[in-house]
Amino acid sequence: MPKKTTDDKKSSGHEEEPAKQLEMFGAKILGDIERKQNPSFNVTTRTRSNISYDEKEGYLRLGSAAEEHNFINIAQSKRFMQTVAIAAKCHDFVKQNLHTTIRGLFYQLKYSLGDDIDENIFNEQSESNPLIEDLEVALSMKRENLNLNANRKGVLTGNMRVLDSFGDEKTEIDTSKMGRSGWAIPSDVDNDIEFVDVKAKYVIVVEKDALWQRLNEDGFWKKENAILISPQGQAARGTRRIIRKLADMGLPVYVFNDGDAWGWYIYWTIKTGSMNLAYIGRDIATPEARFIGVTMSDLERYEFLKSMTMRATEVDLKRAQEMLNYPWINRHNEWVKELKEVLKTKKKLEQDTLQGPRLTFVDDYIKEKIKNKEFMP
Amino acid sequence: MPKKTTDDKKSSGHEEEPAKQLEMFGAKILGDIERKQNPSFNVTTRTRSNISYDEKEGYLRLGSAAEEHNFINIAQSKRFMQTVAIAAKCHDFVKQNLHTTIRGLFYQLKYSLGDDIDENIFNEQSESNPLIEDLEVALSMKRENLNLNANRKGVLTGNMRVLDSFGDEKTEIDTSKMGRSGWAIPSDVDNDIEFVDVKAKYVIVVEKDALWQRLNEDGFWKKENAILISPQGQAARGTRRIIRKLADMGLPVYVFNDGDAWGWYIYWTIKTGSMNLAYIGRDIATPEARFIGVTMSDLERYEFLKSMTMRATEVDLKRAQEMLNYPWINRHNEWVKELKEVLKTKKKLEQDTLQGPRLTFVDDYIKEKIKNKEFMP
Structure with a gap:
């Protein structure tokens, strides 16, 4: 059985x-x-x-x-x-x-x-x-x-309140009142923790803490009424669980990562889960997630990015090749095109480059991608 | 001039x-x-x-x-x-x-x-x-x-309130009301941030987040009225600055790290600063800090630790040798003895091992070291 x-x-x-x-x-x-x-x-x-x-x-x-x-x-x-x-x-x-x-x-x-x-x-x-x-x-x-x-990593801010029953105390945490710091996402967001009053319209996941800080300073999440999360690199279990839970509440999830195989792989572990955590399957995956960049195609669209590329490392290229072999990724022509572009040009593009024209350009980039529904699957 | x-x-x-x-x-x-x-x-x-x-x-x-x-x-x-x-x-x-x-x-x-x-x-x-x-x-x-x-890393909890003027808002953060998570230490703790109502008796710095979580769950900082900080590994600039500022307020600072050259080096960068940050000298150093373990001498004192050692890696041994050459470290006989013991036995001892007898043993270890003033300089 x-x-x-x-x-x-x-x-x-x-x-x-x-x-x-x-x-x-x-x-x-x-x-x-x-x-x-x-x-x-x-x-x-x-x-x-x-x-x-x-x-x-x-x-x-x-x-x-x-x-x-x-x-x-x-x-x-x-x-x-x-x-x-x-x-x-x-x-x-x-x-x-x-x-x-x-x-x-x-x-x-x-x-x-x-x-x-x-x-x-x-x-x-x-x-x-x-x-x-x-x-x-x-x-x-x-x-x-x-x-x-589990190891924990990741921060969150947005219009949300959390009731954390921990030890002998119940603490109410208002994640919109965390100033420059954000709420440090716990390793376990399931047991004795309750999400109350989630008032946001969508979730935006930003790979790098530096960009999270940038968007936090701009009050991006306030203006857009979004939950702003950074996994601070590869997403820990607690961060993946919180994304899953917010999606379960009906919030769309958009992921904004580096334009390289590593950034894209972080997206895919958020979206489909990963092989070594397949035993907890959907609990750790958010198939509803959509990728809003950075992509190689952005190079065509934003002229200034052409001088901002970096050379892809051997690790980047190896990861890109592996991703091309995964059936859950190579079923999407858009991703095959992006990955092949990396292998051909040996270039990559960090999300930090979007601060090139002015620091707040990052905000406009994200808003435009979401408004125009320019999502990668 | x-x-x-x-x-x-x-x-x-x-x-x-x-x-x-x-x-x-x-x-x-x-x-x-x-x-x-x-x-x-x-x-x-x-x-x-x-x-x-x-x-x-x-x-x-x-x-x-x-x-x-x-x-x-x-x-x-x-x-x-x-x-x-x-x-x-x-x-x-x-x-x-x-x-x-x-x-x-x-x-x-x-x-x-x-x-x-x-x-x-x-x-x-x-x-x-x-x-x-x-x-x-x-x-x-x-x-x-x-x-x-700068890059940020590190968490803090304890009886303290912080006024964070950020963007258009002033946020008061009570670091005793952060539940399981702790306050994520910002990259800049100097500008537009005010430490009000620091009510603790001392500061305890714990290298690993896992041990910080353990002590937080035990309410160690409440019972002891301490500020509990984890740099989550090597201390970022913001974390070093906050330790410096708390010491300036007259709080003793005790550091609890792994019993290996790496853990000890983390202590020394907190205490004397580091060579690559010598240009900001005392701003980033806390010479008043004292080390409460883990030490090789603990092996003599706590019988159960003898079966808990790990083999020191090449990196550990190289780091130990380097530390023996630094005049600000080798002026202390206690440290020379510890470092030579590592080089001789090729052993190391993680702070996590103190959970061996029972999970809450860590609390007793720290309390005993502080009570008996068993500090390393």
Whole structure:
């Protein structure tokens, strides 16, 4: 029977009590033992062959292939024991209402199996990380629900209020009252956090913090009544989740990134999710997102940009070539054209260049692209 | 006559109007021309030979060696023209009350010198960056005063209120009401920003955001009445400035970093400043800072840490060796002992390991170190 995964539509990952889920996971194993059966649990396979692009929904997701992990199996018993140890620790964290990172979890489990045994539960974090993912898919739960914080990055400002229940306190945060700084987007925007009074008309995601600061200073988001987000480079999980949630509220999402394969790839991870996070599928993807630039085509349109290009690096070209091979990208002629232009001309174009004619030109660029619906799919 | 540099004690860099300063810079050059003299300005030399450790004050600063930059000098005329172009642009920014980054400035000046001249003012940002520093020392002003934002990074929480005058608005930010997120430290914490009602007893700086989140969740800063800062790795200029300003208010500063050369180096840049920022000397340094761990000596004290060490990388060892050669570090026997221990054992110890016994052990570790005054100098 195919496992239910967390990427089913509209799943918020918070329907069932994590503690209860973890207890059921343990009870199943104990039950196996009582019934003198080989203890086991099912894990959806996360290899490339089980990852596909969901054409209808527009994001990367895991297929239904699953494998059974068994305790009495020489190749699996250690991993089995380790996964159970992780589940037990996460149960502690959830019960204590304390959070840590996957590195903190690793250090909590980096202890010896006993005075007479010269072996630790874990020696390297590279052993524990994939087993956390195993547990996530086995339980149909994101790590955030297991009280494991991901790295965070990203800022937000706009007409919105957030109710953050944290520790013993409830704090109301007005993200339109953050001055020059913006609200630092948390690693977990799902649990004990409530989005109230989102009054904006659309979301604009700006790759670089420098450009976010520029637009913030211009009061762009006030004039346009937009939510202004910067992932500050590649988007962290919390930032991707917040974009997903704002799209769920019906806000259009426009992405404004560098005009190179790296900037475009950041767009695509926001839009379709990424292969290594396919196991949380739609939760982390915003297929509704549209790209408003920077593009190679802008070079034709804005004369001054011609002297602003940079030489594309080897990494840029390699990334562009990879993107041409992804069926969810190369189905769009507009993107094939852009990527081929990069490979041909070996040029790239930073979003910062739009400050060339005057600092506030960036505002006009964005407004014009949105007004004229000049979106890349 | 030795140039007055911005690192004179208690200088805030905001005493004189930046626009007026820039105008005086231009007037001097125009005056030279009118007097039929070679236009020139003085720049304090920023080479290693003019950087020294100020023993009395405890930070890295520029000496008095200065060089005259002349327009009528084949080796200097291009740089002279470029510096004047930067000054003119900064004057525009200051007059318009608009900010950008040093990259934004570069793109504003990446234009051709004329239709008939096949040369741009700047071709590479590596040309404009050092000239911005020239202008800073020539004017005795930080780039922040010239409306050039530096990269920002870092979060803060604690019993403090900040008045942020930004754009057309004044926003009061209560940094004790930021929930799980903290206040994102701005790139410029000097201009149009006022620190009011700082009620804390001390400042604790925590290298990693993950540990900051841990301590924030525990309400550590509430119980201890501390300002809790994470530079989120190496400290950005804004974060270093805020630590300096809090120390100026009389708050002791304790730094809690990884137990490796990299974590220790982050401490030293907070404490003495760094060589590449020696031209803003004390403004960016907090010699009063004390280090509370993690140290190699902790391995002796906390038994559980023995199984938590990692192998030091080549980069760690190289950095440790470099630090042993710096006179402002090797004057302290405690640091020589720590650094030699790293080189001998090739071990390191992350601050995350302190979550090993239980997640809240980190709190106890910090409290004990402060209570027992177990500080590294």
